[in-house]
Amino acid sequence: MSTKPRGRPRAFEPGAALDALTNVFWTHGFAAASLDMLAASAGVNRPSLYAAFGDKRTMYLRAIEKVAAQLEASIAQVLAGERPVSDELTTFYEESIAAYLDGESGPRGCLIVCTAPSSSLDEPEVKDALRAVLAMIDRGLEKRFATAREAGELATDTDVRALARVASSALHSLAIRARAGESRAQLLTLARASVALTVGVPRSRRKR
Amino acid sequence: MSTKPRGRPRAFEPGAALDALTNVFWTHGFAAASLDMLAASAGVNRPSLYAAFGDKRTMYLRAIEKVAAQLEASIAQVLAGERPVSDELTTFYEESIAAYLDGESGPRGCLIVCTAPSSSLDEPEVKDALRAVLAMIDRGLEKRFATAREAGELATDTDVRALARVASSALHSLAIRARAGESRAQLLTLARASVALTVGVPRSRRKR
DNA sequence: CTATTTTTATGCGAGATAGTACAAAAATGT
DNA sequence: ACATTTTTGTACTATCTCGCATAAAAATAG
Numbered sequence: 001m002s003t004k005p006r007g008r009p010r011a012f013e014p015g016a017a018l019d020a021l022t023n024v025f026w027t028h029g030f031a032a033a034s035l036d037m038l039a040a041s042a043g044v045n046r047p048s049l050y051a052a053f054g055d056k057r058t059m060y061l062r063a064i065e066k067v068a069a070q071l072e073a074s075i076a077q078v079l080a081g082e083r084p085v086s087d088e089l090t091t092f093y094e095e096s097i098a099a100y101l102d103g104e105s106g107p108r109g110c111l112i113v114c115t116a117p118s119s120s121l122d123e124p125e126v127k128d129a130l131r132a133v134l135a136m137i138d139r140g141l142e143k144r145f146a147t148a149r150e151a152g153e154l155a156t157d158t159d160v161r162a163l164a165r166v167a168s169s170a171l172h173s174l175a176i177r178a179r180a181g182e183s184r185a186q187l188l189t190l191a192r193a194s195v196a197l198t199v200g201v202p203r204s205r206r207k208r
Numbered sequence: 209m210s211t212k213p214r215g216r217p218r219a220f221e222p223g224a225a226l227d228a229l230t231n232v233f234w235t236h237g238f239a240a241a242s243l244d245m246l247a248a249s250a251g252v253n254r255p256s257l258y259a260a261f262g263d264k265r266t267m268y269l270r271a272i273e274k275v276a277a278q279l280e281a282s283i284a285q286v287l288a289g290e291r292p293v294s295d296e297l298t299t300f301y302e303e304s305i306a307a308y309l310d311g312e313s314g315p316r317g318c319l320i321v322c323t324a325p326s327s328s329l330d331e332p333e334v335k336d337a338l339r340a341v342l343a344m345i346d347r348g349l350e351k352r353f354a355t356a357r358e359a360g361e362l363a364t365d366t367d368v369r370a371l372a373r374v375a376s377s378a379l380h381s382l383a384i385r386a387r388a389g390e391s392r393a394q395l396l397t398l399a400r401a402s403v404a405l406t407v408g409v410p411r412s413r414r415k416r
Numbered sequence: 417c418t419a420t421t422t423t424t425a426t427g428c429g430a431g432a433t434a435g436t437a438c439a440a441a442a443a444t445g446t
Numbered sequence: 447a448c449a450t451t452t453t454t455g456t457a458c459t460a461t462c463t464c465g466c467a468t469a470a471a472a473a474t475a476g
Contacts, residue, residue, distance in 0.1 A: 004474070006473075007472075007473060007474075008421080008424075008474095009422085011424070028330055030326075035463075036463080046466095047425075047466075048424065048425090050465070051424095109325060117317060117321075117323070117325075117326070117387045117388065118237035118238075118325070119326070120387055122235075128389075130384075130388045131390070163405075169381030169398065172380055176321065177342060180328060180342055181339050182342075190370070190373045192370075193371065193373060197371075197374055198405060213451085213452075215444075215450080215452020216442040216443050216444095216451080216452050216454070217442075217452085217453075219453075219454070244432085244433080252454095253454065253455055254434085255454075256454065259453075259454095263434080263435075264435095
């Protein structure tokens with residue numbers, strides 16, 4: 001099937017290179033990330049980067065797509081509907097917080113929530129990608145809440161759409177707060193309070 | 209008291225110049241705002257800008273301080289404790305949404321929430337300023353909720369600190385969503401749902 | 417072994433960028 | 447009138463920036 005391509009083989013793996021690009025954008029944002037930094041981080045020369053990914057804006061959009069895909073997978077996996085909705089939502093926040101805090105040199109929040117808004121007015125495609133990701137998060141939570149409503153975990157008259165938007169808000173705020181330097185304990189306080197307000201106290205923490 | 213200064217008088221008003229700088233940073237963020245843009249927007253030459261405000265980073269920090277002061281004033285005024293907490297909180301969100309949507313050329317969210325996170329890892333002072341503003345918002349809401357609890361509008365065992373952090377989250381999200389292009393109606397839906405979840409349905413909208 | 421194809425690496429080049437030096441300008445003090 | 451003080455505006459420098467042109471390198475095809 002995939003017979004060997006004709007010319008000189010690539011000296012780098014595009015997937016690993018995109019990981020490196022994503023890392024640079026995550027720390028510095030779009031505008032402050034220079035091509036020299038990006039190329040050095042990927043261990044590749046600038047022309048090779050251009051050949052593989054296009055210009056800087058395209059590289060940034062690829063990074064957003066990559067993170068968005070991971071996030072979508074995480075939502076599908078954690079909010080699978082196998083445990084009580086409050087437990088799953090708690091896990092979702094906890095895992096997000098862990099991801100926001102574990103940058104190579106300190107906390108850095110979410111690439112999309114924390115860096116895309118800044119460049120979204122100069123780069124319409126970034127704005128579109130940002131809006132799409134926000135909508136994807138809303139939809140993922142809405143779907144889980146709809147299941148919970150059917151299962152009797154939420155009142156039958158619950159507006160799951162609006163509820164999902166509130167639950168997403170906590171996620172956005174967690175990303176920003178993590179990047180601003182808030183402690184894990186502070187972030188967890190917000191996460192737990194948000195869960196309690198949106199879907200009720202988790203069974204494991206309910207007084208009795 | 210303020211006898212006239214000795215040398216050639218200023219040809220621009222520093223307050224108006226800072227407004228112009230703030231405007232540029234609001235649209236483009238810190239890194240993408242060039243000194244040429246800033247100077248042109250303020251109608252001033254670059255050396256005059258440097259003399260008045262210091263370097264670009266300092267200009268950006270002044271812009272953040274200015275917006276933070278306006279926000280603090282808005283919180284004190286709108287959440288004064290003169291009306292039911294749900295009404296005041298609704299007004300607070302509505303006014304914030306109006307501000308997020310009324311940029312000169314389209315919606316642009318909040319300068320601090322939408323642009324500061326992106327440069328906060330490269331510029332520690334920006335990170336500190338961002339964290340301080342987030343804490344200020346949390347405190348302002350917490351204070352109002354504490355008053356509401358004393359007034360019997362919230363249950364006596366309400367954790368007003370955690371509640372305030374959730375209410376702040378909605379504000380952060382509104383800022384980002386506005387900049388991403390969500391409609392006023394979408395933003396209002398989130399605002400109303402957040403009010404309902406945190407402090408209950410406003411009297412004016414309560415069924416009976 | 418030669419031709420072809422694709423990637424790599426050096427390096428260029430046009431332009432933007434941040435910050436500053438310096439002289440002219442515009443005010444006040446004496 | 448003249449010196450002093452402060453701001454203005456032009457010009458400058460040194461550096462960075464993006465993106466690309468071009469030739470060498472490394473593979474396959476025949």
